[in-house]
Amino acid sequence: MIERIVEMELPAGEKLIIEKNRIQGERLRPDAARLAIVTGSHGDELEGQYICYETARRLKEGLQFLSGTVDIYPALNPLGIDVVQRTSPLGNVDMNRVFPGSPDGTLLEQAAARIVEDLEVGNRISPEYGSRIVDGIFNVMKLLGMWKDREDMLAQG
Structure with a gap:
């Protein structure tokens, strides 16, 4: 199931949209583990999109064996991916340098904060480990x- 994590208005009527693909197994339990696969922070590194595609395809073929949830975030920098450029065209910013972001910061900092918030939701692993x-x-x-x-x-x- 595709879920929108970020949707923000850009100049000239465009939108910054960041999505995740949530795949849940058929044997899902209440205490099931969650794995997040995160790629695409550099727009010129396209291998991650292929890995995400292949991972999703293979998981969907074997849902009967999956007992947890896999969240795939294939494109943290969709604008950079669109132009195959390492940095975001919004200010030539490296997305890796923006995390964890800020809800009150720049547009990209706000997007990063929303991504981090979504990644942390449902994380059942305690920090002391x-x-x-x-x-x-x-x-x-x-x-x-x-x-x-x-x-x-x-x-x-």
Whole structure:
């Protein structure tokens, strides 16, 4: 299911639109893990869009095996992708340098803040379990059914 995360008016009547593709497994449980795949912050790095497309296609073919949720954010810098330019055409700004953004900042800072807010919604991993990298690995392993809970993962190293 495609969900709009950001929709902001631009000059000349255009819009900045950032979407995510939410894929949920058929075996979805109330305590199911969530994995977020985020690409497209640099408009000239198009490999991420292909990875997102292939990942979504393959997940949809095997929904019966998926017990969690995968959120795919294929284009954090859609304006840069449109012109195949690393930075956003709005002020020549590198989107990686804008995060975590600010609700009261520039247009791109506001967009980044909305993306971060959406990424944090539903994150069931507690901060005391280390960095977001460790959290991400746990989410992947839980989605694959390799570990039941954090304690099991931590016990196995």
